[in-house]
Amino acid sequence: ALMRRVLAIAALNLRELTRDRTEFVSVIVLPLLLTWVFGTAFGSSGVERPLEIPVADKDGSAYSQALVARIADAPAFDVKPMTDAEARALVREGDAPVAVIVPAGFGAALEQSATPSVEVVSDPSSQRAQAALEVVRGAATRTSADVVAARAAARVLYAAPPAFAEGFSAADGIAEPVTVKAVTVRLSGSRASELEAPANTQYSLGFTVFFVFMVALGSAGGVLEERELGTLRRLLAAPARKAEILGGKVTGIAFVAAFEAAMLVGFGALFFGVPWGKDPAAVALLLLALVLAATGLGVMLSALVRTRSQLSAIGPVLSTALAMLGGCYWPIEITS
Known part of the structure; x- marks a missing residue:
């Protein structure tokens, strides 16, 4: 009651x-x-989104695609395929810190033992441009290692470019001998800038x-x-x-x-x-x-x-x- x-x-x-x-x-x-x-x-707005990197692959070969895939593997970056002009315009207008331009003939130059260059257009005022540039350099270093292995295989076999392509594919498929494992740690006492x-x-x-x-x-x-x-x-x-x-x-x-x-x-x-x-x-x-x-x-x-x-x-x-x-x-x- x-x-x-x-x-x-x-x-x-x-x-x-x-x-x-x-x-x-x-x-x-x-x-x-x-x-x-x-x-x-x-x-x-409190969440940091992946950094978008415009990439213009003017070659379209298996070698240039492998390079772009290496860049895309970085978890903090998001590769956006586009044309050369569009990529440069984004950097020029301040909408992207860097843009990667893979020139035409990139794959053919590798098969002919030449040394092609990948152009990286960067914004010097961006604080994240250096980090993006290091990611591109890392991808280029791994691609260079694949090229060295493929050329060595081609010389041993005294073969034509098909042997180089097969060697490059085999080298690219081999796991990297040294890898980095990222471990996320929850902060016990954090500041607003950290979390x-x-x-x-x-x-x-x-x-x-x-x-x-x-x-x-x-x-x-x-x-x-x-x-x-x-x-x-x-x-x-x-x-x-x-x-x-x-x-x-x-x-x-x-x-x-x-x-x-x-x-x-x-x-x-x-x-x-x-x-x-x-x-x-x-x-x-x-x-x-x-x-x-x-x-x-x-x-x-x-x-x-x-x-x-x-x-x-x-x-x-x-x-x-x-x-x-x-x-x-x-x-x-x-x-x-």
Whole structure:
């Protein structure tokens, strides 16, 4: 009976919330709209994408294709085939740090024991141009090793270019004697410059925390409004103890905050792919702590202020200030 009366009072608060269009907009429409706007506008700006390297293969032989494939093997670079003019234009306009131009006759020159050159057009003002240049040099070094092996095989066999082509293919297929294995280490203490979440993830998580507190404060203001309108006095005259009434009010605030948290978590996971982890129970406990904290703050402020208008003036300022200090709007690491 006790729990039934508490839940009945909580349900009454929820019904009052759904009747108020302003509250409906502030609880559902506004949080979803702001999360979508900021998450879409900034996208995944916190993620470093592979560097695009325009490559113009004017030769089109198996040898030039092997060279381009070596460049494409670099995980931090994305090869974009295009024409010579297009590749040079991208570097000239500052849209690419380097461009690789493989000249026509590259493969024929290798078969004739000549020394062809690969042209690399670079932007000296780009900080990533040197890294891209080293990748191209590494690919050229491996191709040169294949050429040396193929020429040696051709000389031994006293054969024509077909023997060179077969030797090159065989040498290119041999695994490199020395390889580098990359190991990713998770940093125990990181700075924003070292580890940064995508912008849409940051805003989704931040607005979840922010709006849970905002909604809890707004729902707690309903108690003050009832006191101003006199409905709280009638509620106290009902056949229910004050503890039950207080429990129902607090439960109603917690229900609204929990609904807000679940709604924004689901929205972030569905539309922005926010990684909430593989343990739903742990996520639920984390959100429960957030809901209880927001509920406690709302109840405390409703006891300290006298009117709903006072809470409406203090609540947004306090929530915004705490959100800024807590890292809801930007990674907290950048404030250190």
